[in-house]
Every structure is written in structure tokens, then in C-alpha cells.
Amino acid sequence: MEAKTARTLLVDALLGGLVAAAMALPMLGVRLEDSANGLSLSGRLDWVAWAVGIVAGGRLLIGLLRLLLAGRVPSPPAPPRAVMAYVGWAMVAFALVLPFLPFSGRNLVDKATLVLIYVMLGWGLNIVVGLAGLLDLGFVAFYAVGAYSYALLSQTFGLSFWVCLPLAGLLAATFGMILGFPVLRLRGDYIAIVTMGLGEIIRVVLQNWQDVTGGPNGISGIERPSLFGLSFKMVPPEGKQTFAEFFGLEYSADHRVIFLYFLILALALLTNLFTLRIRRLPVGRAWEALREDEIACRSLGINPTLVKLSAFATGAMFAGFAGSFFATRQGFISPESFTFIESAVILAIVVLGGMGSQIGIVLAALLLVGLPEWFRELQQFRMLAFGGAMVLIMLWKPSGLLSTREPTIRLKDTS
Amino acid sequence: MLRIEGLQSGYGRIQALHGIDIAVTEGEIVALVGANGAGKTTLLMTICGNPRASAGKVWLAGEDITGLPTHHIMRRGLAHSPEGRRIFPRMSVLENLQMGAARGDPAHFAQDLERVLDLFPRLKERLAQRGGTLSGGEQQMLAIGRALMSRPKILLLDEPSLGLAPLVVRQIFEIVAEINREQGVTVFLVEQNAFHALKLAHRGYVMVNGKVTMSGSGAELLANEEIRAHYLGGGHG
Numbered sequence: 001m002e003a004k005t006a007r008t009l010l011v012d013a014l015l016g017g018l019v020a021a022a023m024a025l026p027m028l029g030v031r032l033e034d035s036a037n038g039l040s041l042s043g044r045l046d047w048v049a050w051a052v053g054i055v056a057g058g059r060l061l062i063g064l065l066r067l068l069l070a071g072r073v074p075s076p077p078a079p080p081r082a083v084m085a086y087v088g089w090a091m092v093a094f095a096l097v098l099p100f101l102p103f104s105g106r107n108l109v110d111k112a113t114l115v116l117i118y119v120m121l122g123w124g125l126n127i128v129v130g131l132a133g134l135l136d137l138g139f140v141a142f143y144a145v146g147a148y149s150y151a152l153l154s155q156t157f158g159l160s161f162w163v164c165l166p167l168a169g170l171l172a173a174t175f176g177m178i179l180g181f182p183v184l185r186l187r188g189d190y191i192a193i194v195t196m197g198l199g200e201i202i203r204v205v206l207q208n209w210q211d212v213t214g215g216p217n218g219i220s221g222i223e224r225p226s227l228f229g230l231s232f233k234m235v236p237p238e239g240k241q242t243f244a245e246f247f248g249l250e251y252s253a254d255h256r257v258i259f260l261y262f263l264i265l266a267l268a269l270l271t272n273l274f275t276l277r278i279r280r281l282p283v284g285r286a287w288e289a290l291r292e293d294e295i296a297c298r299s300l301g302i303n304p305t306l307v308k309l310s311a312f313a314t315g316a317m318f319a320g321f322a323g324s325f326f327a328t329r330q331g332f333i334s335p336e337s338f339t340f341i342e343s344a345v346i347l348a349i350v351v352l353g354g355m356g357s358q359i360g361i362v363l364a365a366l367l368l369v370g371l372p373e374w375f376r377e378l379q380q381f382r383m384l385a386f387g388g389a390m391v392l393i394m395l396w397k398p399s400g401l402l403s404t405r406e407p408t409i410r411l412k413d414t415s
Numbered sequence: 416m417l418r419i420e421g422l423q424s425g426y427g428r429i430q431a432l433h434g435i436d437i438a439v440t441e442g443e444i445v446a447l448v449g450a451n452g453a454g455k456t457t458l459l460m461t462i463c464g465n466p467r468a469s470a471g472k473v474w475l476a477g478e479d480i481t482g483l484p485t486h487h488i489m490r491r492g493l494a495h496s497p498e499g500r501r502i503f504p505r506m507s508v509l510e511n512l513q514m515g516a517a518r519g520d521p522a523h524f525a526q527d528l529e530r531v532l533d534l535f536p537r538l539k540e541r542l543a544q545r546g547g548t549l550s551g552g553e554q555q556m557l558a559i560g561r562a563l564m565s566r567p568k569i570l571l572l573d574e575p576s577l578g579l580a581p582l583v584v585r586q587i588f589e590i591v592a593e594i595n596r597e598q599g600v601t602v603f604l605v606e607q608n609a610f611h612a613l614k615l616a617h618r619g620y621v622m623v624n625g626k627v628t629m630s631g632s633g634a635e636l637l638a639n640e641e642i643r644a645h646y647l648g649g650g651h652g
Contacts, residue, residue, distance in 0.1 A: 282517055289514045292503035299463060299497050301489030301518040301565065407507040407543065 009063040017056030024051040062395065081406065088359055095265055099258045106254050111373045113261045113329065117322055118369045120268035122349040122361040123275060124318030129347065130356035131275075131284065132311035133291025134183070135192040138199025139346050141179065142172040142316035144206060144338035146323020151219040151333055152212070161225035165324050172320025173313040175202075180312035184305055187294075199343055207335040218334025224256065225263065225328050232256035260329050267325060271318045272358055278314075280408045287311050345369070352393060354400025363401050367393070416441040416569055416601045417462070417493075422471035424461040431457040433625040434471065439569070444595050444602040446616035446633065448609040448646060454625040455605040456498045459573050463495050464488045476568070490518050494567035498574050500558040504547030508538055511546050511557055515564030523566075530598075531560040534590055552583035559587070563594065569601040570594070576608040584608065588615050609646035613637045621646075 028047040033040050095116075099109050121143060128136045149168035153159050159167075179198045183191050206213045213219065224232060230243040234251055243259070244251040278284035286307045289297050294304055327333050349368050353360030371389060375382040393401070417439040425431040431454045439445045449455050461468050464485040473481045480488050489495070494515075503511050512531060516524050532539040535556040541549060546557060555575055562570055572591065576584040588611050594600050606612035613619045613633045621629040621642060629636065636642055 285510065285514060286517060288506060288510075289503050289517075292505055293501050295497060296501035296503065297514075298465060298485045299489065299495040299501070300514055300561070301486050302514075303484070303486040405505055407510055409507075409509055409513060 005067065009060060009067070012063055013056045013060040016059035017052045020052045020055035021048065024048045084359060084402075084406075091359070091362060092269065099261055106257050109254075109257050109261050111370065113257070113264055114373065115365055115370045116261070116264040116268050117326060117329075118346065118349060118365040119362050120264065120271050120322045120325075121319060121346045122353065122365050123268065123271040123358065124315050124322065125346050126315075126350050126353075126356060126358070126361060127275060127278075127287070127318070128311050128315035129350050131279070131291065132287040132308065134308060134311060135188065135347075136195045136312075136315070137192045137340075137343050137347060138179070138195035138197070138202075139315070139319055140338045140340070140342040141199040141202035142176055142319035143323040143326065143342070144202055144335075145172045145175045145316075146320030147327040147333045147337070148206065148213060148219070148323075149320065150324035150327045151222045154223045155219065155221075161223065161324070161328050165321060168324040169317040169320040172323065173317035176313040176316025177309050179316075180309045183312070184308055196340065196343070200340060203335050203338050203340075206338070213335075216334060216336075218332060218336075219327075220332040222327050222331045222333065224331065225259075227259060232259060260325075264322075264325055264329075267321055271321075274314075274318075275358065283307075283310060285408065352400055354397075354403035356405055357400070357402035360400055360402035416443075416476060417603060418472075418474040419458075419462070420472045420474075422458070422461060422468055422473065424457060424466055424468045424471075426457075426466060430469075431625050432461060435622075435625075435627055437620055437627065439601060439603050441568075441601055442595070442599060443618060444592070444604060444616045446604045446606055446609075446612040446619040447622055448606055448612055448619060448636075448642075449622035450646070451607065453622045455607075455622055456573055457625075458622070459495065459498075459571050459603075459605055462488075462571065463493075489565075492566075492568035493571065494562035494565050494569070495571045496558045496562040496573060496575065499577065500551075500554045502546040502549075502554050502557050502561065504545065506546055507543055508546060508549070508557060509542045511561050512538075512564050515561035517565075519565050524564075527564050527566060531563050534563070534594065535560050552579050552587065555579060555583075555587055556590070559590070559594075563600070567600060569603060572602060572604045574606060575604070576606060576611060584611060588612075591615065609642065610637070613642075 025048055028051055029044055031042050031044050033042050095112075098104055098112060121139070125136065125139045128134050128139070146168040149171045150161070150164045153164045153167060154161070179195070182198070183194050186194060207216055209215070226232065226240075227243060229240060230246050231237060231240050232243050232255055234242070236242045236245070242251065243249075243255055249255070275284075279288070286297065286302050287310075289300075289302070290304060290307050290311075297304055297307070326337070330337075345368060349361055349364040352368065353362075353364035367389060372382055372386050375385050378385055397403070417437075419435055419437045422435040423430065423432050435454075435458060437445070437447070437458075447455055447458065457466075460466060462473055464480070464483055464487075468481050471481070472479060475488070475491055475493055478491070480491065503514060506514070512528060513524070516527060519527070532542075537553055538556055538560055541553065546554065549557060555577075559570075559572065559575065575587050575591070579587070591602060591604070592615055595602050604612055604616060613636050616633040619631065619633050619636045620627050621636065629639070629642070631639075637647075
């Protein structure tokens, strides 16, 4: 028995090393050198050896640790409901005071805004993937629809951000329905493939429809939002007041950064509140039941078409809100911001968060979007640290950070 | 209550039902027995509209329901406990029951819940538990309970004995009899376990290769030599 486990450990380590060698040989092993006699290739086998050694050694170490710790360290129990509620409120409270804390500056608030965009997108996609179980790989399309809706409506008709926000949500939801139709008959992986294609179609259309979208040049000079007509510009437009003037503050560009931060915080919390409420309503319950078993749903008289379309439309609507926010924050949008990798990141946030856990998504967004930002000082090793963090999560929590599902209804007394 | 005439259906080019005639009157328990692959489940699914019938008619309480979409059929006082139970594994028992009432009037949810929990006291103990963690028998109880939450006039049961211990099978069949007796729910039962099903049923049908070959009262069929030989293990049932 002992010998057998030792052998499996060694074989595991060896296999890991082989995979590492196969990956490292082309990527690390060969170096293109630009010398006086032109380009030449030089080997860098020592790097490959290091990579293989680290991977094989790491695999052996993990195997040994698992063996030694097996049974000794009880896996942490899922945090009780009450604790999670407190954690949630604590997070909201922290988010509310964050811009005013002594250590926070413009840079931090800006990064927090970015993370919050992804939290909101994660919560939106969670409706489609986590609740309704429809694996959507083209979510960024609705984000793009929201962003372009705002940009075009505001530039063509001069509408304000607050008028455009619901319109952008509505347009994105409509697109959600339209794109939902071809997906209705499909299941599982096939949904992923088709939605991925649809997401790309939207991007390609944006890229090539020069007259309307500006093509690859995008749209610039997008109107910034105002607070009840108070502008955040240094010089207000004709007949308007600035925020700083109204409150008797000295003008600072930070005001707008903080305002945008609170705006996305409010939008994200709205998404969260919506999800928490709708899970208790028949529609939300039907989404979850559909994820569990479509045939059973049919036999209970539920119309799967309506349920799927409503999930697609709702998720898309929140992506549309997030998209308008993105456009107003950047002031400039182009198809480059809406590539497939964005969809993949949002999906990774949902999956890593534990498919359906609201707090899990916040943690995952912090990890996936926040971490690379904070690691910028590591420069070229940034992605290495990021990859390492991902590997650790998959080892430690293979089914997502918080993967327990909360029932939406309880009886107070079951005796 | 439920009348089926010349019903044909199948999957793609493969025809599974070759003209079925069955009638279930109000207040009855009717059992349809047959071997694996005879088309029993297909019949129930076709009644529910998925797959659609290629020929023939289905009447429910005097109304022609052939060709209606499934979710419309299920709103007409018909409930279906599907083969393999198909409970929602990650949702709690209570949520499963709630889903059963999805199409009903929320006003009588509490009353229906109490009725179902009285029938299945085991579910009452497990309300907060996830459906997937229940035992097979409990899952079957949950599937029947979930179907009853919509206040059906007729209940279609697909193989409630599937994979269950004999003691549990007896328990579940007793409850089915009770549902029929006390609550006046008509039951159409599809079973491989011919002995139990025919003992429970007022009338029975035997299905072979997509055709009904025999029918009669439960007792008659149980006494039939051919049935004893084919479905009841040579008379030792």
C-alpha cells in the first residue's frame, strides 16, 4: 500500500513534469535574438529545466501534503447563513466608506470602480448561468449593446445619461431575447458554442458598420453623467452649475471619480437586490428548476421557452446597464473593449465564485480583475502571479469559492 | 376522464406506439403493465404532448388535448410524475413542492402543502434538506407529492416502484390507493412491477411492443395464465 501510493505520487510528478516540458520547450526554450548578423535562434534549455523541476517538485509536494493532511484537517464547513449575511453587509458598508478612507486615493477608487463593473457583470451573468443554467459565452455582446446604445443615443439625440440608462437596458434585453431564440432548442455545451458565435457577430458588426458605430475608430467624446443636472466638469455647460460650485467645494477631478464609483456601486447593488428578490418569486424559482431538470419542469406545466428567454433578457438588461456605465466612464468606446476574452473573464468570475453565490462572485471579481491590477508592480511576472492564484483556487476549492446554495424558502418551525 | 383512441407516436422514424386505445374513468386506478421497451413511458409522454402524437386522439375530461403544447396540457387538471422521479436535486424538498404548485393559485399553497405532508410524513421531516440527498423512496414520495401540489384531477404515475425496495414499494402503493380513495384523484399508473400494480388497480391493460394486447379488471388479469407466465415470474409473484 505504502509503496503503491509512493509510486502514484512519483508518476503524478513525472507526468506533471512532462506536460511542463511540452509547454515550456517552445515557449521558454527558444529565444529569438537580434544580433548584428540578423536574427538568430538560441536555446535556453536551463529555463526549461527550471520550469519542469518546479512543476514536478510542486506536484510531488502537493501530493505529499494531501497524503499527510488527509483526515487531519477537517475541510472548513460552509459558513452559516447568518455569518454570510453579516459578511455581505460588512462588504456593502466597506464599499460605501472606501473613497473616504485615509489610504484611498484616486487610483484606488478608479480600480475599485473597474472591479465593481465586473461584479455587476458577474451578477448579471449569474442570472443566466448560475440560476437558469444556460452556459452563455457571449455575454459581452449585451455589454457592448448597452455601451453603444448610450453612446449613440446621447450623441445623436442629445439625451442625458439618466434617460439613456433604462433605454440601454431595454435595448440590451431586446437583444437578449433575439439572441435567445436560436439557443432555445440547444443544451449545455451547444449553447456555449452558439452564444460565443453570436457574441462575435455583434463585435464584428460594430467593427464594420462604419456609418453608425464608427468602425474600429469607435465613438469618442461621449457625454459624462451629471448629478441632478450638476456637471462634474471644470467649466459647466451654458446655464448649468457644477457640482463643486453647488456644494461650495473647490473643484477637483476626484469628485467625478468618486461619483462614478458610487454610481456603479448603486447599479451593482441594484443587480444584487434584484437577484435576491427574484429568486423567491415564481420566475426565479422556475429558472433554478430549469437548470436542475428541464423535463420535470415541462411536466409541471412550466413553459421552458418563456423561462429561458426571460433569463436571457434579464441578464442582458443588467449587462446593458453596465455597458452604459462603461461608456460614460471611459468617454470612448470601440469594438476592442468587447472581445471574447471579456466574456471569458466574466464567465470565469461566475464559475470561480461558485455558480450562483452572490458573495462568491464579489470575491472572484476581486481576484480576477483586482489582483492583476494590484500586481502591476510585478510587471512581466503579473500574469504568472495571476496564473498561480488560479491554480491554488482550483486545488483548494475546485467547485468555486462559495458553492453552497441557499434555499429561498424555509418553514419557521418544522416540528 | 382520460380517453385515448388509436394513438400513434414515436421518436423520429421509429414508431413506438401503434394505435393505442385506453379509457380511464373518473375515480379509477388504471394500471398499464408491460415489459421494458413496450412503449409505456412513451404513451405517458405522448399524453403530455412530448413527443406529439402522429395519429389518434387524446381527450381529457371531454376536451381534445391532442397536439397541445405540454405546458398547456399540464394546466388542465393533469399531473405527471415522470419516470426516474426527476426531482430537482439541488433545491430543497420544500422548494420542490413549491415548484409543483407553480401553476396553481398561491392562495391555497399552505393548504395543499399540509395535505401532501400529511400523506408523506417523511417529507415533513426533510423539508429543508436538498432533494438530491433523499433516499430513492423519499425521492419517489417527493415526486408524487410535487405532482399533487397542482391539485390534479388525474395523476399519471410512471414506474413509481423503479429501483425501490419491496417494502418501500408497498408503502408507496398504499399511499397511491389512499390518494385515490380519500381525495378522489383518478390514477393512471404505468408499471413493470405487474403484480403490485394489478393488485392495486381497478382495471388494467397489458402492453406489448406498442400495442395493447389485453385488458380487464385487475383481479382478472392477475389470474390470467399468460400474464402469470410472462410478467409475474411463472406464477411465483
